[in-house]
Amino acid sequence: MEAESVDWSELCPEILLEIADRLGTRPNVFNFRQVCKNWRFSLSYIPRTLPQISPLFPHRFFARDSDFFSSLSGGTLHHLVAEAVYLLRPRKSPESSKAWLVTVEEFYRGKLCVRLPLSKIIASEYLSKKVRFSKTLNLSDFHVSVIARGYSIRAPEIKPNLSANGGLACKNKLVLFANPDAIEPLSINDYTGLVWFDHGRVSWVRLARPSNWGFLDYNGISKFDDIVNFKGRVYGVDRTGKLYAINYDLEWINEENYKQTLRLECIVNDSISSGRDGDRRKRLVVDSSSGELYMIEMVAYWCFKTRFKVYKLNEESSKLDKVVGIGDDRILFVGVDWCFFASSADFSGCKGNCMIFSEESFSTYDGGMSAEMIFIRSARSELVFSVYFFEDRNAGPISKFPVFSDLLWPPPVWFLPEKFMNVADECHNYSGVLYLVEMVAYLCFKTRFKVYKFNEESSKLDKVAGIGDDRILFVGVDWCFFASAADFSGCKGNCIIFSEESFSTYDGGMSAEMIFIRSARSELVFSAYFFEDRNAGPMSKFPVFSDLLWPPPVWFLPDSLQSENLIP
Amino acid sequence: MASSSSSSLSRVVVKSSDNNLFVVNKKVASQSQLLKQCIDNMEEKGTNDVILIPLSNVTSNILTLVLEYCEKHADFADDDNNNQELKQWDHEFLKKFDYATLNSLTMAADYMVTKSLLNLCCQFIADSIKDLTVQQIRQIFDIKNDFTPQEEADIKNENAWAFR
Numbered sequence: 001m002e003a004e005s006v007d008w009s010e011l012c013p014e015i016l017l018e019i020a021d022r023l024g025t026r027p028n029v030f031n032f033r034q035v036c037k038n039w040r041f042s043l044s045y046i047p048r049t050l051p052q053i054s055p056l057f058p059h060r061f062f063a064r065d066s067d068f069f070s071s072l073s074g075g076t077l078h079h080l081v082a083e084a085v086y087l088l089r090p091r092k093s094p095e096s097s098k099a100w101l102v103t104v105e106e107f108y109r110g111k112l113c114v115r116l117p118l119s120k121i122i123a124s125e126y127l128s129k130k131v132r133f134s135k136t137l138n139l140s141d142f143h144v145s146v147i148a149r150g151y152s153i154r155a156p157e158i159k160p161n162l163s164a165n166g167g168l169a170c171k172n173k174l175v176l177f178a179n180p181d182a183i184e185p186l187s188i189n190d191y192t193g194l195v196w197f198d199h200g201r202v203s204w205v206r207l208a209r210p211s212n213w214g215f216l217d218y219n220g221i222s223k224f225d226d227i228v229n230f231k232g233r234v235y236g237v238d239r240t241g242k243l244y245a246i247n248y249d250l251e252w253i254n255e256e257n258y259k260q261t262l263r264l265e266c267i268v269n270d271s272i273s274s275g276r277d278g279d280r281r282k283r284l285v286v287d288s289s290s291g292e293l294y295m296i297e298m299v300a301y302w303c304f305k306t307r308f309k310v311y312k313l314n315e316e317s318s319k320l321d322k323v324v325g326i327g328d329d330r331i332l333f334v335g336v337d338w339c340f341f342a343s344s345a346d347f348s349g350c351k352g353n354c355m356i357f358s359e360e361s362f363s364t365y366d367g368g369m370s371a372e373m374i375f376i377r378s379a380r381s382e383l384v385f386s387v388y389f390f391e392d393r394n395a396g397p398i399s400k401f402p403v404f405s406d407l408l409w410p411p412p413v414w415f416l417p418e419k420f421m422n423v424a425d426e427c428h429n430y431s432g433v434l435y436l437v438e439m440v441a442y443l444c445f446k447t448r449f450k451v452y453k454f455n456e457e458s459s460k461l462d463k464v465a466g467i468g469d470d471r472i473l474f475v476g477v478d479w480c481f482f483a484s485a486a487d488f489s490g491c492k493g494n495c496i497i498f499s500e501e502s503f504s505t506y507d508g509g510m511s512a513e514m515i516f517i518r519s520a521r522s523e524l525v526f527s528a529y530f531f532e533d534r535n536a537g538p539m540s541k542f543p544v545f546s547d548l549l550w551p552p553p554v555w556f557l558p559d560s561l562q563s564e565n566l567i568p
Numbered sequence: 569m570a571s572s573s574s575s576s577l578s579r580v581v582v583k584s585s586d587n588n589l590f591v592v593n594k595k596v597a598s599q600s601q602l603l604k605q606c607i608d609n610m611e612e613k614g615t616n617d618v619i620l621i622p623l624s625n626v627t628s629n630i631l632t633l634v635l636e637y638c639e640k641h642a643d644f645a646d647d648d649n650n651n652q653e654l655k656q657w658d659h660e661f662l663k664k665f666d667y668a669t670l671n672s673l674t675m676a677a678d679y680m681v682t683k684s685l686l687n688l689c690c691q692f693i694a695d696s697i698k699d700l701t702v703q704q705i706r707q708i709f710d711i712k713n714d715f716t717p718q719e720e721a722d723i724k725n726e727n728a729w730a731f732r
Contacts (some may be wrong), residue, residue: 007669007671008667008709008710008711009709009711009712009714011671011674012675012678014678015674015675015686018686018687019690019693019694020692020694020699021690021694022690022694022695023694023697023698024694024698025698028694028697028698028699028725030727031697031700031701031702031705032697032705033723033726034702034715034720034723034724035702035705035706035711035713036706036712036713036714036715037714037715038709038714040710040723045719046726048730052729069671102590108732111730111731111732112729112730112731112732113732114731133597133731134729134731135726135730135731135732136729137728137729138725138727139729140721140725140727173597182693183652183655183656183658183659184659184695185691185695222714259714277602290676299636416593522721534720
């Protein structure tokens with residue numbers, strides 16, 4: 001079909017504005033305005049309240065259905081928020097500007113909130129008030145890739161926290177399910193929200209009014225391990241490893257009236273044989289690039305011998321085929337609700353065929369944390385992740401793999417707005433010589449220590465360069481001692497191991513740079529500083545030191561703990 | 569020529585820019601505010617003759633499509649229940665066309681003030697742009713980059729995240 005003068009750049013401004021109004025999100029409008037001059041001038045600026053992540057969210061509603069929503073929270077106003085994981089890589093990359101895998105949510109239209117990695121916890125609510133992040137980030141300085149998207153439900157009375165029973169905000173997973181029969185563009189009324197709770201039940205609620213709701217049930221099976229949206233349809237796995245597809249259906253009340261409901265269809269009917277340890281949440285994960293659905297199962301044979309099994313859905317044979325790993329080109333991330341693949345090519349220096357997972361993402365059904373998880377857990381309280389390599393079945397806390405932990409937390413220097421300065425001091429005593437150690441934080445991340453030796457003759461403090469290669473200095477809030485480096489095989493000398501509070505500021509606040517160099521493990525809040533090259537970092541980055549202190553070695557554990565998991 | 573005493577027209581003739589004539593039922597024509605306005609004006613004057621409306625900006629190819637759309641929507645005009653079926657039809661309707669036709673159809677919908685068709689076209693175009701890179705958009709719509717490097721750099725600086 002031929003048509004006259006077709007010049008898309010010459011569309012009249014009114015039509016261009018109509019098109020721009022329907023683009024839905026900030027990145028789409030930004031791209032639109034980059035196409036050509038005429039398109040750009042049809043829209044003089046990008047509206048401040050245009051959503052960043054998803055056109056329909058945040059969506060707020062009052063829960064009138066007290067039965068359903070009281071199971072979520074006691075409140076009435078609920079917020080469905082879009083969330084995303086982005087990979088930010090600085091375009092100009094000096095050594096100091098590392099990549100960051102940042103988890104954000106959009107509670108207010110057009111504004112992002114940084115969360116702790118792969119969690120629902122808003123970072124600013126968790127960290128000290130003194131830590132402030134940038135208010136804006138100019139994306140032209142970065143390569144930005146969307147690694148994963150999701151949604152969560154928030155209510156004002158739900159305060160996420162890090163305790164074991166972290167409340168709703170931590171222990172549920174929201175999956176949105178658009179009615180396949182709905183016609184584009186979709187509105188909020190075309191969606192059903194499915195909420196997985198850590199007790200295993202999955203409730204669903206229509207977002208249209210009046211909101212029908214119910215619990216998923218298949219011939220009496222009502223407990224599920226995970227739900228995902230795969231190719232526009234929702235899939236769930238039950239505790240025995242049977243896989244279900246969830247469909248929209250109508251429930252007829254009488255000949256004329258019906259209401260919408262969801263119906264389960266069992267598509268993989270074989271139970272997964274997980275031996276004696278099938279007491280633990282299995283996870284579903286979708287690889288959207290290859291269009292494949294995987295199931296991950298954690299099998300803890302005995303203490304310290306954690307293994308994972310990977311199954312891939314074979315849609316033709318309706319089976320879950322066991323596969324050996326996930327492939328060298330991919331890294332799998334698993335949080336309590338987050339579950340996604342990333343390409344290892346995007347993370348320079350990171351090996352593929354491995355999984356980064358939080359300690360709660362494969363929780364046991366009885367809610368207890370198993371002994372092996374306590375010991376392979378990553379230590380940093382904001383970063384409770386472990387790494388597992390499918391190839392050699394090696395696992396360990398993420399702190400032992402700086403290439404991964406650096407990617408997640410703390411945020412890179414370029415995300416901090418201000419330069420900080422701080423001074424603190426403390427006295428130390430060694431073999432008749434009195435030392436004074438002063439911490440000087442020039443600017444964020446540029447922590448340095450100065451050492452002075454007391455010269456009794458001249459009554460002066462002489463500045464010295466370091467403490468010598470033969471010694472290691474330990475500084476706690478009260479403890480303060482030197483040790484001989486020779487006693488600690490593999491440990492470099494001329495360094496200081498210090499707790500974050502041992503050089504406290506006079507006003508008692510924790511300085512920003514300490515929060516970022518601090519070691520993360522809540523039992524092990526130490527950092528290491530090397531006098532020679534002035535390098536500093538959380539102790540978790542120096543396993544040779546951290547292993548020395550905590551956790552206790554295997555031989556210090558009672559036999560009962562080691563064998564606990566052998567009992568089915 | 570005998571004319572009825574009623575002052576209402578039952579049909580109009582629309583002429584495309586390439587001089588083809590289309591006889592259009594009034595109910596169908598009313599889907600276009602431009603045609604409806606012409607009809608209303610003539611009815612006010614009491615004219616009973618079949619009127620001819622020339623559309624100097626619309627070719628017969630495109631006019632055929634606009635009228636196809638108007639006919640479908642006129643059929644459903646009194647029927648609220650089949651909203652879903654009409655939505656489905658709309659959704660399929662635009663899929664058939666290439667981008668050149670889509671462009672002409674959009675401009676014709678604008679010119680003929682067929683608001684629902686214009687909305688449909690704009691939504692369709694917006695949906696095809698979503699999630700594409702700037703280069704991909706330029707490619708599918710055959711648009712040249714007419715920014716200077718300085719302007720391009722300025723635009724890139726507008727891309728920022730706001731935090732709270």
